[in-house]
Amino acid sequence: MKRHIFPLAAAALMALVSCDPGVPQLGKSSVDDVVAAMTLEEKVQLLIGTGMAGASGDSAVVGETRKLVPGAAGTTYPIPRLGIPAIVLADGPAGLRIQPRREGDSINTYYCTAFPVGTLLASTWNTDLVESVGQSIGNEVLEYGVDVLLGPALNIHRNPLCGRNFEYYSEDPLLSGKMAAAMIKGVQSNDVGTSAKHFVANNQETNRMANDVIASQRTLREIYYKGFEIAVREAQPWTVMTSYNKINGTYTSEDRALLTDILRGEWGFEGTVMTDWFGGTNPPAQVHAGNDLLMPGIPRQYDAIMAAAKDSTLVMADIDTNVRRILELILRTPRFKGYAFSNKPDLKAHAAVTRESATEGMVLLKNDNAALPLAAGVKSVAAFGITSYEFISGGTGSGDVNEAYTVSLKEGLANAGYSFCAPLAEVYETHIAAENERNAPDPKNPYAMFMPRKRAAEIVPTPAQLKESVDGSDIALVTIGRNSGEFADRQLTDDYEMSAIEKRLIKAVCDAYHAAGKRVVVVLNIGGVIETASWKDMPDAILLAWQPGQEGGNSVADVLKGAVNPSGRLPMTFPLAYMDIASSANFPYDYVAGAPVFFPTDSVKKESVRNVDYTRYEEGIYVGYRYFDTRGKDVSYPFGYGLSYTTFEYGDPQLTPADGAFTVKLAVKNTGSLPGKEVVQLYVSAPGGQLDKPAKELRAFAKTPLLQSGESQTVELRFSLDDLASYDENASTWMVENGEYVVRLGPSSRNILKTVNFPVKSKPLS
Ligand code: BGC
Numbered sequence: 103m104k105r106h107i108f109p110l111a112a113a114a115l116m117a118l119v120s121c122d123p124g125v126p127q128l129g130k131s132s133v134d135d136v137v138a139a140m141t142l143e144e145k146v147q148l149l150i151g152t153g154m155a156g157a158s159g160d161s162a163v164v165g166e167t168r169k170l171v172p173g174a175a176g177t178t179y180p181i182p183r184l185g186i187p188a189i190v191l192a193d194g195p196a197g198l199r200i201q202p203r204r205e206g207d208s209i210n211t212y213y214c215t216a217f218p219v220g221t222l223l224a225s226t227w228n229t230d231l232v233e234s235v236g237q238s239i240g241n242e243v244l245e246y247g248v249d250v251l252l253g254p255a256l257n258i259h260r261n262p263l264c265g266r267n268f269e270y271y272s273e274d275p276l277l278s279g280k281m282a283a284a285m286i287k288g289v290q291s292n293d294v295g296t297s298a299k300h301f302v303a304n305n306q307e308t309n310r311m312a313n314d315v316i317a318s319q320r321t322l323r324e325i326y327y328k329g330f331e332i333a334v335r336e337a338q339p340w341t342v343m344t345s346y347n348k349i350n351g352t353y354t355s356e357d358r359a360l361l362t363d364i365l366r367g368e369w370g371f372e373g374t375v376m377t378d379w380f381g382g383t384n385p386p387a388q389v390h391a392g393n394d395l396l397m398p399g400i401p402r403q404y405d406a407i408m409a410a411a412k413d414s415t416l417v418m419a420d421i422d423t424n425v426r427r428i429l430e431l432i433l434r435t436p437r438f439k440g441y442a443f444s445n446k447p448d449l450k451a452h453a454a455v456t457r458e459s460a461t462e463g464m465v466l467l468k469n470d471n472a473a474l475p476l477a478a479g480v481k482s483v484a485a486f487g488i489t490s491y492e493f494i495s496g497g498t499g500s501g502d503v504n505e506a507y508t509v510s511l512k513e514g515l516a517n518a519g520y521s522f523c524a525p526l527a528e529v530y531e532t533h534i535a536a537e538n539e540r541n542a543p544d545p546k547n548p549y550a551m552f553m554p555r556k557r558a559a560e561i562v563p564t565p566a567q568l569k570e571s572v573d574g575s576d577i578a579l580v581t582i583g584r585n586s587g588e589f590a591d592r593q594l595t596d597d598y599e600m601s602a603i604e605k606r607l608i609k610a611v612c613d614a615y616h617a618a619g620k621r622v623v624v625v626l627n628i629g630g631v632i633e634t635a636s637w638k639d640m641p642d643a644i645l646l647a648w649q650p651g652q653e654g655g656n657s658v659a660d661v662l663k664g665a666v667n668p669s670g671r672l673p674m675t676f677p678l679a680y681m682d683i684a685s686s687a688n689f690p691y692d693y694v695a696g697a698p699v700f701f702p703t704d705s706v707k708k709e710s711v712r713n714v715d716y717t718r719y720e721e722g723i724y725v726g727y728r729y730f731d732t733r734g735k736d737v738s739y740p741f742g743y744g745l746s747y748t749t750f751e752y753g754d755p756q757l758t759p760a761d762g763a764f765t766v767k768l769a770v771k772n773t774g775s776l777p778g779k780e781v782v783q784l785y786v787s788a789p790g791g792q793l794d795k796p797a798k799e800l801r802a803f804a805k806t807p808l809l810q811s812g813e814s815q816t817v818e819l820r821f822s823l824d825d826l827a828s829y830d831e832n833a834s835t836w837m838v839e840n841g842e843y844v845v846r847l848g849p850s851s852r853n854i855l856k857t858v859n860f861p862v863k864s865k866p867l868s
Contacts, residue, residue: 127185129438133429136184137422145425146407147179149389151399152188154379170437171247173201173212175379175500176398178428189435191376191397194297195220195253195269195285196496196651197503198242212445214242215452215652216495216505219629220255220281222463222648224271224673225744227781228805229284235459236288238452243294245447249435250295250341255501256282256329257345259630259674260305260725261685262598263698265586268497268629268649272673273726273741275325276800279332286337294436295340298333300378301365302326302354304345306717307591308690308698311381314348317719320793322349323829323836324723327364334369340431341374344393346381355382361392374431386410390417394424449506453653458666460650460657462779465670466643466745467634473621473642475664475747476577484523484575485512486611487604488558489583489627491530493654497629498555499588505652511581511625514655518663523575529567534558557583560603568614577623578615579662580608580641584628585649591698592630594691598680599633612640625658635678635738646670667747669779669805671850675726676739684721684729727851728796742783742800742850748774748811752782755847757858762823766802766858768847769816772809780806783848784819786826789841793828798846801825819847826862838862 126135137145152167154176167177167188174192193199198214217223217239223232243251255269256278264270271278286296303315303326317326333339342365344355354360355377365371376395382388385396385403389410396403410416432438466474485491495508509517512527537558563571571578582604586592595601600608612622621642626632629649638644645668650657660666677683691698721729727741753769770780782805785798802819809815826843827836840863848854 125183128429129185129433133426133433136186136429137425139184140181140425142408142411144181144184145421146404146411148181148186148425148428149394149407149421150179150385150396150403151176152179153400154398171200172204173199173504174248175199175252178395178432179399186429186432187437189249189432189437190247191250191252191297192243192248193252193500195251195255196501197239197505198246198248198251199500199503200246200248202504202506210445211506212246213449213506214246214503215239215449215456216503216508217456218460218463218651219268219496219501219649220271221268221629221673222460222650222670223285224277224281225463225465225648225670226459226805227277227671227673227803228462229280231459231462232281232284233288235455236285237291238455240289240292240294242447242452243289244292244436244441245444247437247443247445248294249437250297250431251289252297252299252343252500254282254285254296254333255299256333257300257302257304258326258329258725260719261683261689262631262674262680263592263594263689263691264305264630265307265591266497266499266501266588267631268586269501271329273675274673274800275328276332277673277803278329279336282329282333283336286333286339290337290340293434295431295434297341297343297376298330298339299343300345301330301342301375302345302360303349303719304347306690307589309715310346312348312715313346314351314716315719316350316716318722319831319834320829321719321722325725330365331369334365334371338372340434341376342371343376343378344381346378353382353384355393356384356387356391358391366392374427386416389424390420392424394427456651457653457656457660460653461660461666461668463648463670464650464657464661464668465646465672465743466661466668466747467646467739467743468638468641468644469745469747470642473623474645474662476662480520480576482521482523482575483515484526484571484578485515485530485581486526486563486578486607487581487583488530488534488560490579490581490625491527491534492557492583493581494583494585494627494629494649495652495654496649497587498585501587508652509655511579511627511655511658514657514659515662517656518659518665520659523571525574526563526567526571529563530561533561555585557585560601560607562603562607562610568610572614572618572620575620577621578611579623579625580611581625581627582632584630584632586629591691593697594680594693595696598631600637605637608637608640623662627654631674631676633680634676638738664747664776667776667778668744669746669781671742671744671781671783672739673741675730675737675741677730678736678738682730682735682737684724685719688718688720690717724796728799731851732797737852740850740852742781742848743852744781744850746774746778746780748772748776748778750774750778750780750809750849752847752855753814755845755856755858757845757860759860764821764860766819766845766847767816768819768856769814770806770809771814772811775811777808777810779808781849782806782817782819783850784821785846785848785851785854786821787844787846788826788828788839789843791839791841793830793837793839795828795839798851800851823862
């Protein structure tokens with residue numbers, strides 16, 4: 103192993119050399135001069151990161167750069183003689199992920215704020231709010247000495263079993279792209295970078311490093327690329343991270359057409375592309391493709407690029423192009439500019455940001471007889487369900503955050519002034535303590551920190567305990583929790599579907615409380631879609647709280663109490679049954695074993711599983727509501743759905759076309775008695791023509807400010823002619839069909855309140 107022996111002594115020696123006025127220095131000399139002064143060895147070093155602690159023995163390299171910010175995911179390679187520092191990259195996306203405590207430092211802590219997961223942020227449908235969350239995250243990135251946040255993550259929710267959906271925004275590319283653009287703008291307003299990931303079509307964890315996505319160009323362009331295209335065009339992330347998977351036989355990190363022709367050529371991306379950690383198999387092909395930086399960097403990548411450079415299978419121009427882009431990235435960073443970071447971001451202020459933003463993304467799924475907000479007479483609450491006590495702030499894996507605390511639902515309600523049914527709380531707390539001891543992760547397992555912690559098994563209180571609770575409380579809350587994350591997809595049984603014990607719990611609590619004329623509210627503390635059709639009739643209200651970050655309990659209490667009127671709307675469809683989802687037929691799942699397939703074996707492949715080495719996106723563009731609404735299939739909760747404590751009325755929309763764009767103005771009035779915000783969704787139905795089209799597609803959305811009772815506000819929604827285009831594979835171009843289009847406005851994809859027709863006469867777009 104020739105490379106990566108770059109101990110600090112050598113670095114110090116080189117720093118001395120840099121005093122030589124003849125040696126170009128980054129920032130002082132032109133980038134071209136710096137590149138010209140680099141040896142081939144230095145260029146190749148720069149193309150790959152400095153390794154990762156704990157990864158296979160041969161990869162931990164420049165140990166010193168790892169100490170820059172302990173717990174960061176990686177660094178670039180420093181070349182002191184040319185004034186090139188290492189820069190630090192750290193996860194993302196629900197907050198900064200670094201180690202909260204440092205060796206040899208018993209005084210300071212380095213906790214970060216756990217903000218709501220991406221799915222909750224998308225449920226706000228509020229780009230300003232997401233931008234402000236990004237500003238706070240970016241401030242922690244800056245103040246902890248990190249240069250690039252490895253987020254946002256904006257893969258499409260193709261199927262609910264994807265274990266990382268909580269990190270991602272939506273089943274819809276417009277909503278995903280707008281959310282990502284807002285997050286990028288917010289984070290980058292601190293002059294630190296982002297990495298829009300995972301580019302692209304990384305929609306499952308099963309066999310994630312080698313899975314081959316088989317999808318049509320139209321499907322890729324319209325559904326899977328689109329969000330990235332919007333994010334790049336609107337917000338220019340400093341970096342883009344390629345995904346692990348292949349598409350139609352080629353790893354995304356090795357795909358020149360994708361990275362150079364489409365991402366840069368067509369969309370105008372000006373930044374640096376990096377691999378996902380250890381992604382791809384052919385380093386020279388990655389360099390040629392325009393995947394500038396290989397992370398976290400392993401020695402064999404260095405050897406492969408060196409060999410290819412020497413035998414000219416890789417041309418120097420490709421190496422230089424990527425080196426230049428990495429240098430340009432370094433030039434922008436706080437570390438290069440010598441920013442004196444404090445290690446003391448204002449965590450208190452950020453806690454307020456996460457508390458408030460979480461409330462705005464909570465979705466009220468059901469609210470019979472105005473069960474919520476809790477009536478003034480409700481003083482005492484009985485909290486059922488393990489997660490009432492062990493609230494889940496976010497998912498696991500690299501998308502997890504090392505926060506200082508998580509406010510449980512019990513704590514949040516206590517903070518809001520409610521009293522508790524103490525005997526019930528004791529039953530749960532005793533049970534949880536015993537189970538946690540039993541499930542403690544094996545300290546010898548290096549992967550334990552990445553895997554979901556085994557949570558205490560759910561229980562159903564005995565009839566006597568239930569009676570005591572009914573007598574001692576005004577209302578019951580049942581919290582249902584789910585967690586998932588990197589490396590594994592979710593299970594159908596006991597995860598997507600409720601477990602038998604959870605169903606028994608909901609039924610027992612509903613029967614007991616309803617018999618006493620008292621109400622039951624189910625709180626869903628989950629990261630992705632679950633089955634709801636079989637049990638949703640039982641409780642009076644259902645609040646989808648998602649995984650709302652470290653202030654979760656307070657945020658839920660704010661909504662239950664009515665301090666905040668929920669204005670979240672679903673960024674995906676909740677189907678009636680899992681197999682109703684178009685992609686379920688082609689999601690790698692072993693229906694015999696009832697589990698995702700991790701490592702494909704011949705027997706599994708033959709018997710019960712299709713699509714392990716590959717996944718056929720046979721549903722094409724018909725993902726989520728595009729499928730359900732086109733087929734007219736019933737769903738449990740449609741895309742865009744969510745109730746409010748108040749009601750809204752829509753005026754008559756006015757559509758004005760001008761210069762290839764359209765503006766729709768719509769007055770929205772709060773007709774109820776409480777202040778609230780409304781999300782207006784604009785769908786467009788296209789006329790029949792050459793290409794088949796979904797029944798309707800989201801083309802714009804707007805959220806009102808807080809409207810007082812009786813108050814009206816006119817919202818403006820804009821879309822362009824280009825937004826109506828479909829990708830014509832035969833002509834390899836976008837095209838807009840001529841004919842009569844319909845704008846459909848409403849508070850969900852299944853509740854259209856107003857329509858406007860408009861004609862389009864157009865020509866193919868380039
Ligand atoms: C994940 C990325 C993450 C990277 C660095 C990978 O396993 O897929 O999302 O940014 O690790 O931690």
